[in-house]
Amino acid sequence: MIRVAIQKKLGAFTLDVSFDSGAGVTALYGVSGAGKTSIVNAIAGLMRPDAGRIELDGVTVFDSTTRIFLPPERRGIGYVFQEDRLFPHLSVRRNLTYGRRRPGENLPQPSFDSVVDLLGLAPLLERLPHRLSGGEKQRVAIGRAVLSRPRLLLMDEPLANLDTARRGEILPFLERLCRDLSLPIVYVSHAIEEITRLADTLIVLDRGTVVAAGPVPAITARLDLSPLIDRGDAGTVLVGTIESHDTRYHLTTVAFDGGRLVVPAVGGPVGAALRLRIQARDVAIATSVPTGISTLNCLPGVISELGTGRQAHRDVQVNVGVPILARLTQRSISELGLEPGRQVTVLIKSVAVEITDRSPD
Amino acid sequence: MLSPLEVEIVLLSLRVGFWAVLVGLPIAIAAAWLLARTSFPGKAVVDGVLHLPLVVPPVIVGYTLLVLLGRQGVIGAFLDNVFGISFAFNWKGAAVASGVMAFPLMVRAIRLSIEAIDRRIETAARTLGASPLRVFATITLPLALPGILSGTVLAFARSLGEFGATITFVSNIPGETRTLPLAVFSLMQVPGTEAAILRLVLISIAIALAALVVSEYLSRRVAARIRGTPS
Numbered sequence: 001m002i003r004v005a006i007q008k009k010l011g012a013f014t015l016d017v018s019f020d021s022g023a024g025v026t027a028l029y030g031v032s033g034a035g036k037t038s039i040v041n042a043i044a045g046l047m048r049p050d051a052g053r054i055e056l057d058g059v060t061v062f063d064s065t066t067r068i069f070l071p072p073e074r075r076g077i078g079y080v081f082q083e084d085r086l087f088p089h090l091s092v093r094r095n096l097t098y099g100r101r102r103p104g105e106n107l108p109q110p111s112f113d114s115v116v117d118l119l120g121l122a123p124l125l126e127r128l129p130h131r132l133s134g135g136e137k138q139r140v141a142i143g144r145a146v147l148s149r150p151r152l153l154l155m156d157e158p159l160a161n162l163d164t165a166r167r168g169e170i171l172p173f174l175e176r177l178c179r180d181l182s183l184p185i186v187y188v189s190h191a192i193e194e195i196t197r198l199a200d201t202l203i204v205l206d207r208g209t210v211v212a213a214g215p216v217p218a219i220t221a222r223l224d225l226s227p228l229i230d231r232g233d234a235g236t237v238l239v240g241t242i243e244s245h246d247t248r249y250h251l252t253t254v255a256f257d258g259g260r261l262v263v264p265a266v267g268g269p270v271g272a273a274l275r276l277r278i279q280a281r282d283v284a285i286a287t288s289v290p291t292g293i294s295t296l297n298c299l300p301g302v303i304s305e306l307g308t309g310r311q312a313h314r315d316v317q318v319n320v321g322v323p324i325l326a327r328l329t330q331r332s333i334s335e336l337g338l339e340p341g342r343q344v345t346v347l348i349k350s351v352a353v354e355i356t357d358r359s360p361d
Numbered sequence: 362m363l364s365p366l367e368v369e370i371v372l373l374s375l376r377v378g379f380w381a382v383l384v385g386l387p388i389a390i391a392a393a394w395l396l397a398r399t400s401f402p403g404k405a406v407v408d409g410v411l412h413l414p415l416v417v418p419p420v421i422v423g424y425t426l427l428v429l430l431g432r433q434g435v436i437g438a439f440l441d442n443v444f445g446i447s448f449a450f451n452w453k454g455a456a457v458a459s460g461v462m463a464f465p466l467m468v469r470a471i472r473l474s475i476e477a478i479d480r481r482i483e484t485a486a487r488t489l490g491a492s493p494l495r496v497f498a499t500i501t502l503p504l505a506l507p508g509i510l511s512g513t514v515l516a517f518a519r520s521l522g523e524f525g526a527t528i529t530f531v532s533n534i535p536g537e538t539r540t541l542p543l544a545v546f547s548l549m550q551v552p553g554t555e556a557a558i559l560r561l562v563l564i565s566i567a568i569a570l571a572a573l574v575v576s577e578y579l580s581r582r583v584a585a586r587i588r589g590t591p592s
Contacts, residue, residue, distance in 0.1 A: 044488055072487040085485040089503045089586060098499075099489030128586070148489045 006052030030205035078150030099148025221323035258321030282352035381460035423529025463516035474508020514576030
């Protein structure tokens, strides 16, 4: 459990944020300059806020009124930076074990072997950092932070300096890490796709303040955050459980709060938790229940909100039990007379549903 | 090969240089770290004072040492009375003179290499639970090793060549303070010693070259390990 309430003036920019975060992955999201890195630096003890308080698992690590400021080495925090920051003169093995001597705290900790295994580092152990690729370096940096027995892991855009291919290489490792370790993580990113794959809780920052905070599905479905969240890739995150498998057609039925979705076959036992993502542009809306249509998923719902937009399209939020975003042309919206309160049917092609195998807590 | 006298001169020179560097090195590392990593009021003055031996005439340095550390000197009298340590007219005084003259060279080389270290790496070590002292010992010092090595060799070579401050402070006493340059100087006062002088000159050059070669080799190995350039 981490509680943050801090103010800091940095030139013309003022950071003034307050939030709590618990288990799982909490994403700090915002455009560059929103104050994300300043917040994690304050949590880590690398930046001293002007005022406020930071509490970690009940331990006050910063309090401006009582003048408490624990130095970074005594905060029990793991920090994965944008750059790998590996120690160039030490082998991968010695980089990984550098933080292992952290004294005092008796925290449950992953073993060296399990982390090496999780991050696929076994073949790299005896190498020096300069003989690693960018993606390998970042994996070592992640392992090093995890192995320092932190109470909390901070990750400041760990994928930002990698190209798309390397990013694709690391994301699965990150997903396994988030799933397998019972370690709270604060994950900074300005890429909504990373957040929808990794995070449980989303905190949206804008110009130094928190504008929204809550579970990822609820926040990503909010239309009022459109200007802040990258809408080029707008979509809804749904959390559900496997209800049944159809081996004949290789399909899986997933139950979620808004009903059932049929999706391409997913591995996993009945009852297993799943996370789905549906891009807004893959969702269609009908004003009556259609027949003779290939789309397997037809969910009844009520239009809850119309997004604004001057372009060809607008995002429409439909409540089917949970909010789902649909991206429609302005023309369709006006020809069908769509407006909040209208009963509609949401059409989602099964093949368009993205499945991330991470099971949320 | 070498005459007993030449052996004595060489060994004395090496001993003076060795102790000058050995005692000066920790102080130089501390000074270099302070100048590279901290800011404090009067830093520019400290920086200037540390560099004085490079720019003032060696005779002035030697005279200052004589005033401070001589038997009647402010510090010298104290050290003599309390600890029985004397620098007056012995090889220890020669080591002090050499060390003081070589000190700025060591500080400069080490400071540059500390300044070249990415501070973000040191910050990362802090977040991994390392105290500032451990960061210094395990990150800063090893990464500054190339500069420390080259600074040490430079200072050692400078110590072997030290003349003005030494002769002013501890005079030119055979077997005690007569190092290579002082021996050459003494021989030059005597006619017909050209051959003996030439031998000392060649010995000097050989020692200096050996030191440079060794330091170059060590620096390359260290740099190769850190930066990955082929060794």
